Amino acid sequence: MINNNDFHSENEHLIHELDQVKNIAQAKERLCMLHVAEMDELYDVLKKQVKDLQAAHFANQKIFMATIETLALTLEAKDIYTQGHSSRVAEYAVSLANKLGVDKTFTEQARLAASLHDLGKIGITEKVLNKPGTLTDLEFKLIKSHPITAVKILTPLELTYDILPFIKHHHERYDGNGYPDRLKGENIPFGARLIAIADSFDAMTSDRPYRKALTIEIALSEIEKGAGTQFDYELAHKWINLF
Numbered sequence: 001m002i003n004n005n006d007f008h009s010e011n012e013h014l015i016h017e018l019d020q021v022k023n024i025a026q027a028k029e030r031l032c033m034l035h036v037a038e039m040d041e042l043y044d045v046l047k048k049q050v051k052d053l054q055a056a057h058f059a060n061q062k063i064f065m066a067t068i069e070t071l072a073l074t075l076e077a078k079d080i081y082t083q084g085h086s087s088r089v090a091e092y093a094v095s096l097a098n099k100l101g102v103d104k105t106f107t108e109q110a111r112l113a114a115s116l117h118d119l120g121k122i123g124i125t126e127k128v129l130n131k132p133g134t135l136t137d138l139e140f141k142l143i144k145s146h147p148i149t150a151v152k153i154l155t156p157l158e159l160t161y162d163i164l165p166f167i168k169h170h171h172e173r174y175d176g177n178g179y180p181d182r183l184k185g186e187n188i189p190f191g192a193r194l195i196a197i198a199d200s201f202d203a204m205t206s207d208r209p210y211r212k213a214l215t216i217e218i219a220l221s222e223i224e225k226g227a228g229t230q231f232d233y234e235l236a237h238k239w240i241n242l243f
């Protein structure tokens with residue numbers, strides 16, 4: 001049987017243990033709060049560093065893109081027949097994108113891809129590019145390699161904007177008879193279908209060494225003829241409706 005003294009001592013012991021537990025809990029809580037405060041501070045520092053890095057990356061990308069766009073312009077400058085082609089195709093691509101009401105990111109993707117769509121021609125001589133007669137198989141193969149060459153040039157830059165599919169497929173045809181992959185219909189990236197129209201329209205309305213520029217009316221009727229075969233039917237008509 002437990003006497004009063006034992007009971008009192010047992011209670012004292014329990015109270016003492018409870019106090020100890022309470023002290024430990026309070027210490028842990030303080031430690032926790034300290035950690036939370038430290039974590040908050042660390043999180044803010046990291047967040048700022050990530051933001052700074054993103055800003056630096058974005059600035060680098062802009063410099064990269066400006067450099068590459070300059071390269072594309074330099075490439076065109078040596079040939080009076082292609083001078084301004086990429087800039088005009090970019091301008092047309094933006095007009096069509098605006099007409100479609102797509103978001104700003106897509107419009108910027110389309111503009112950049114259009115500016116750089118023929119970058120891969122850098123490795124082809126003007127003699128071949130401007131050849132008036134029929135191309136040999138080898139020359140045609142060389143011309144057809146330019147979308148892939150552009151992708152090879154641009155891939156190591158790890159661009160922020162995903163423009164490579166637009167560039168790679170700007171010579172695909174809606175009916176599947178284009179190049180390099182003979183993609184058909186909606187399998188062709190939307191941006192590439194859009195650039196194909198802008199590109200063809202500018203090519204038709206510009207002088208070439210082997211023919212004079214077509215009038216806007218004739219070029220538009222050619223786009224209409226190609227709607228659904230060479231070009232995306234709906235996009236072609238949206239383009240025609242811009243005039």
Ligand SMILES: [Fe+2]
Pocket residue numbers: 117118146170171
């Ligand atoms: Fe091209």
